[in-house]
Amino acid sequence: MSLAVLTSRALAGMQAPEVTVEVHLANGLPSFTIVGLPETEVKESKDRVRAALQNAGFEFPSRRITVNLAPADLPKESGRFDLPIALGILAASGKMPADALASYEFAGELSLSGELRPIRGALAMTFAMHRSSDKNGKQRAFILPRMNADEAALVRDVTIFPADSLLQVCAHFAATDPDARLTRHIATPTSARPNYPDLADVKGQAQAKRALEVAAAGSHSLLMVGPPGTGKSMLAARFAGILPPMTDDEALESAAVQSLTSGFTTARWKVRPFRSPHHTASGVALVGGGGTPRPGEISLAHRGVLFLDELPEFSRTVLEVLREPLESGQITISRAARQADFPARFQLIAAMNPCPCGYLGHPSNKCRCTPDVIARYQGKISGPLLDRIDMQIQVGALAHEDLLKQSTGESSEHVAARVAHASARQLSRQGKHNNLLSNSEMDNHCKPDAAGEQLLRTAMTRLNWSARAYHRVLKVARTIADLDDTSTIKQAHVAEAIQYRRALREQ
Template identity: 55%
Template sequence: MSLAVLASRALCGLDGLAVRVEVHVGSGLPAFHLVGLPDAGVRESRERVRSAVISSGFEFPAGRITANLAPADLPKESGRFDLPIALGILLASGQVALPNGEAVSGLGQYVFAGELSLTGALAPVEAPLAIAMAVHRSRPGSTLVLPASSAGIAANVHGLTVLAAQSLCEVVAHFTGSVPLPVASASPIAADGAAGLCLSEVRGQAVARRVLEIAAAGGHSLLMAGPPGAGKSMLAHRLPGLLPGLDAEQSLEVAALHNAAGTAQCLISSTPPFRAPHHSASMPALVGGGILPRPGEISLAHRGVLFLDELPEFGRRVLESLREPLETGTVSIARAARTMTFPASFQLIAAMNPCPCGWLGHARVVCRCTAEQIARYRNRLSGPLLDRVDLQIALPSAGLEWMDDPPGEASAPVRARVILCRELQQARQACSNARLSVADLERFCVLDGKAKSLLRQAVLRWSWSARVVHRVLRVARTLADLSALDAIGSAHIAEAIQYRQPWGTPP
């Protein structure tokens, strides 16, 4: 046989696109050609494959070898194609024969990915979880062959058979029928670690604690404005402890994103992610990007919390790039060849000072900022961005009385209420209240006459847009759910209106 065809995968964002590895060994002057739009890392596989084949005790063919990675218009990167190329050379040159005279087409159910060292050992591949999820999604019943160091991660995809190989020799031994490869065991999902930081450590700030519970119960975004030491960061870091844990499918999705971002260790955990990038972060770092686009911080916070401290200090373009993901839950990164879409359904928690010096409204420190400086500082946040933040509150400065306050309610009972509220939302509309569509708002957020009149007055007073009205309705729906009520009353609307005042209580 002079031709062998095997299956592999190329990563495009989180999508593992099918690649057909065709290897032909023919007569002619010795040459090894690799075609199919490979990058430098793939082109270098010619030397790795040559050394790996010889080191594994096989003969490298002296003829003309052509390896085609199809489709030709799909860019190929990384060394994951080493294993299918090397195995294809051995099959096409006749050095490896399948048992019982089986044709190479009998390998159609297998998908291969693995980088070879010069000794023939298999090194870990990038994003094995994303590859496994793509194979299971597009080719049910397939068997994935991966390096042993990556196979345990990929085996977490239920319903997919993953074989673990240490070297090229072990892969050859498996397909010649001498020694079968072991089936990889799934890595355990880490236990929920939500009980790290407890809400009881926050003394005082009763309104902020209430708003944090509302944000957790409905998946709402939150902006806290207050002087230094008011407890903004302390509250934000305790939000993950109030959120429900991720289920198995969500845990895999989050782990696959971190895997695709190049995280060295892929930890599959039921704890929602918490990301807190510094305000000097660039737009590609926050949104994602690069020559070969990778997920940014908003995608790494998918199904978790994105905390932006000192919000006005972020670049204007960086902040404006959050607008579409906040609405759609996804981010698309366009390149000349193709567009990659990453999930970005995160819960935004932001904190800022009320003025440039930070002391405006403080009980003991005098603010010396002018009205113009304060307005310029606050105008760093555009109206369209603020419209997309559900909850906006002003935190008062912490007086000396906080030292005598008893510890607040612990995270555990608050989290129990949040979980009950989330379960109610899932049973009613199959999503959190923060993700209710306009059609769902008309169905699940019906107001009586008094509540509607109160909302109309707020719209006229502050000239709210339709988007703000929808945000208020979503928050009011969460308030009603926390009270275990089907109907939204005027008290819920009034409280939701109070939580859109980032510079203080409305007069």
């Protein structure tokens, strides 16, 4: 048989569309051609496949070889197609049974010696394969490099066969002895509890810790404003430790995004991502992009924490790209020839100094910044972006006596227990966290009592809030009530929520 057909997967954002690898051997002058919109890495597979087959002991056919990667209008990148191309050549030349290949999907980069090297996006490919099935409801098995097996097998009910080399894959189809075949891989994700930094390490700052607890319980964004050395970065680093435990679906979503950059290991299973890009990061680094779109920091923080320290030092154009994903929970990267969607359901924790020198309001009275300089510095954060940050608090400097005391703060474990209880209450009541409530859902779940309603109206008038700010304060009040284990939003809950809306300036 001079034609062999195999199945593999490409990557297009979080999608992994099916790719049919067709290999045809024809008479004529020896040549090796790959068609189907291959990028440079795929074109170079000709040399890798040739050397791998020869070093594995196979004779490379001296014929006209044409490899078609269909669909033709889908760009193909990376070395993931090396393995299916090599197997297709062997099947088309009659060196291995071609009929058995239809029940499998293949992906793997080949070394010149025939060893299999890991690929990007194995978990995303397994996701896509799990969602697709033939007309009889059957799914194909997946053969891929052994180093990708653990992450790929995290998707349940998918058959994964890891291999170390091209020869092992060939033996799987040629062997009559079952012991010579590849063994199905079963994932063994770590059962150890994630090890986060403890909130008890932070001395004092009771109000800031309470704000973190409220933000974690309702999935709210938070901005901390204060002088240097007040513990803003320490607090942010411990925020992931008080978030509710990740569900299996959340863990798979987060792992699938990280697998697109080869940044996932099973040791990170059910560990909340914590991303802290430097303030020199570009907009592309933050939201993703490139010729072949890849996820940025906001997507790599999916189901976790995005911490932006020194917020005004980021370029304003970079900060403005956060506005859409903060609302929608996803980002779309558009290019002339393609479009890629990435999830971006992260919790934003930001920190900044109140002025360029950082000591505005500090007990030492070091600040010599003029009002114009302070206004210009704070003005680097646009009103629309600031309006989208649910909670904005002041983190004051600690007295020397407090710094010298032994830390007796509450541990992350105790705070996390209260957060988990409040989170479960929200999910039971409305199926989502308070931050995700729509306006119509807020009418049903976020109605305060008469005193709370009056206080909220007064604050909105005096502080000149926008409608968005009003709704966000009401959602925070709903979260505070959930932490208080009550179904009624009372005046005290509204008052506390208003205290967490200390804007830097009038909006």
